[in-house]
Amino acid sequence: MFEFLFKYPTTVFSKGELVLLAPWPLWALGAAIAVAAVALGVNIRGSRSLLSGARPAVIWLLQSAVVVLVLFLLWHPAISIATLRPQQNVVSVLIDDSRSMALREEGGTRLQQAVSGLNSGVLDALRKKFQVRVYRFGKNLERIDKLEQLTASAGASRIGDAVTEALTDASTLPLGALVLLSDGADNSGGIDRETIARIRQRRIPVHTVGFGREKISPDVEISDATLPARALVDSRLAAQVTFRHNGYTQRKARLAVRDGNKVLASQEITLKAEGVPQTESLTFQAGIAGAKGFQFSIDPLDGEENVNNNTLLRLVNVEATKPRILYIEGEPRWEFKFIRRAIDEDRSLELVSMLRTTQNKIYRQGVTNARPQELEHGFPAKAEELFFYSGLIVGSVEAGYFTAAQQELIKEFANRRGGGVLFLGGRFTLSDGGYPASPLAEMLPVRLPPQKGTFHRDEANFELTPAGRESLICRLEDRPERNAERWKKMPLLADYQELGEVKPGAVALAEVNAPGKRRMPVLAVENYGRGRTAVFATQGSWRWKMLQDHQDKTHHMFWQQLLRWLASESPGAVVASTPRPVLADETKVHLRADVRDKAYKPMANVRVEARIVGPGDASGTVELLPQPLEEGVYEADWDAEKPGSYVAEIVVKKDQQEAGRDVLMFRREDGVAENFRLAQNRELLEKLAEQTGGRYYTARDLPKLSDQISYSEAGITTRETRDLWDMPAVFLAALLLRGSEWLLRRRWGVV
């Protein structure tokens, strides 16, 4: 319709420039319009006896508009536009040859639609005007001679890489445009801004042609599952599983996590709004030590189009290490004993404690024969001594018991070392222990009341907040509602300590509800620097043990989970990581190591090497290189040649001496990526076209491509001038204006 009215496609108007070809100056057009408008006004004023009110003005406007239109046409308007010179430019046609293009739609597979579209005259039309280079792409770009070479069998498609490579391939040629035929199902996570910027630098328009339905229905797809890359033995893990569906609103489905064939946890879920990402939490036990591949899946539903996107793999390294936690306690109290007992039951944590039994005596527990002098001289005064621990519990200890240097060290323990610090309530601590005026107040997740007398030996109810109901620390039951019920039946705390409000960024997991007092936080957590801090403002949780059956594990579970949270994520001196531990139809793995010394200061001038062992003989060694902008960070890329599991041992050496090491696991999986995101990613294709000056076409619009592709400023171009005076829209406008005047005059009886 647009082209019918305006003679040219929209591309001509969007890319062209309006010019007036008449030799007369532009001001003359303005003057002529003004004179004509005045003359018309005088004329209509003369016949005012026939028209009353606003009618003369309406007539004047309509007549003036006609005059303006005629005068504008006299000045000979035209569009000046750059077009590619015939047969002097190259057009590259990139066809997605990944497996998702084999998906059957109405009218054949996506690839068949693309091929038949090209064969129905588009390719011939292009060849008449340009030199055409045809490529297919999946993981890599490959030039082909015939469309029959397309097989829709590539395990992945990387659109950004393909476009970049095609531009490079034709870098010495007059490339006029690039045509991309794809379903937009890119497996590299989309096209990043850097790639777009690189393409834009070449000023080559990328025209995209989208194939495939924009919505696959009915279907359920797991799009992500997040959980920590490392866990302790027997840890309870909480995975956030994100999925979306089409066509199954309000249907029940079963979400499960498996280790091999063993179902670790499952729960029934209700599928909510269609097309909207939905996230559910699934908790399960990490189990024994080892490299674990947890499979998250939603059982296939009736009539589901694609069941291969119902499962997602995630790797977790269940470590046999036992984080060591230091507990300093300022007075004998029952809480101390029962915390110790809870951790005695946990084979993944070690608790070493120092208890001030008298004014000058310290009783040490948990000290091993390997380090018999541990804590012999009291609380650590050096960074390398304190940072040896992964977690720190500060019991009923006055702030003044620590020297200024030790207080600073405790802050750095969380901030720099990345450890966890837990402050307990008690008669010698928090507000009653001088903390509000100490530097330690800054690292607490709550504000402290300034006055003393905040510790009360009165029973209080421990109530979870909404955040607490979701937290793994307070998770006694997998089901949130059962968990909340169980907490409601817990015995009262023996005592509590008043806290102020929770600081911004911190989260209250539980509150106390004591008779005659306001509700106030009792358990709060926050991230602090590289680590985390928490406050548990009571010393009366031991009642959860003594007032319940001896076989009840509530108290132990709570403390084990709290202390695992405290210590399990404290990094070692060397931390190896990779952004994508599961390489879905990818080969390149990016390795990163954060290297620190015993005082957890970044280490420069060390040699960092990754020794990688993979399936068969797919092994190797790669040196990680220091990153100029991040001190202590070393990175490298490595190609995982074969599918399977890999273990990378990162070894740090300083002056030929080993300074630390860490182990990293990743897995290459082939034939997986193309099972996901099967609907046409129109958004990505439109974005690519728009950002590069091209245009997005649907499969149906493909025939128009050959005509419109010529309008490009890339390659060898010529500038054309296209007349506008003979556009049907002009005549229609003139007719409409005159017709309107006639109709109005007739209605007013002044014809």
Next chain:
Amino acid sequence: MRPRILRPASVALFLLVTALFAQRGGFRPFAEDDDNVPVPPDAQEKTEYAFARLKYPSGRFWGYRGYWTIDYPKADRQFVQGVRRLTRLHTKSVEVIVNLDDDEVFKWPWIYAVEVGHWTLNDAQCKKLREYLLRGGFLMTDDFHGTQEWAVFMDSMSRVFPDRPVVEIENSDQIFHVLYDLDERMQVPGIVNWPFHRTYERDGYDPHYRGIYDDKGRLMVGICFNQDNGDAWEWADSPNYPEKYASQAYRTGINYIIYAMTH
């Protein structure tokens, strides 16, 4: 006539001797009465620890009080003064009385039972005591002596833990080292042994420190057999009670408390 004079004369003589004996402290060389201990002004203070004395059935002794009341309340209050002075433990100045018939006992994870050579726990009480100990409570028993009282003690205790042996506590156990090193221990005599030419009662010649452990190797029951720490606490303020016994009794009691709060 003669018998009529003899009988009142005998009574008069008995009364006279008794009065003289009592006047010089004969039966009770320690003048204080353990019933008349003033209540400290801070008796109502809420604290972390209280000396929890276990009230148990034992028949009647000294009127209607029962064996569980021996040395009560002076021993309790005098002992906790030492606990307060010698440790950082927040301690109540007066004792609390607990029993095995309600659940209040679970709020006091350390309890003291005296003269357990006379206790006669019923099955429900045995069950509750077992549950208390398995949850993490600690029982210190004291002041029972000889074969016969041991048998009575075990008659109830073997129903508390039919499956757990009573063993001698090794010197290396932390209960003897948690605060004070108690490698060298003597028999702490009761007041009946005054003037302490001998320190044992009945056939309880040697002091024993026995115990019952849980599955993790932690003591749940500390059994002070053939010794009387309670009397040592009670009469520690008397010049007639030897300081060495009182000191050891204090150290023993404090170690048993600190052990119970750390293990």
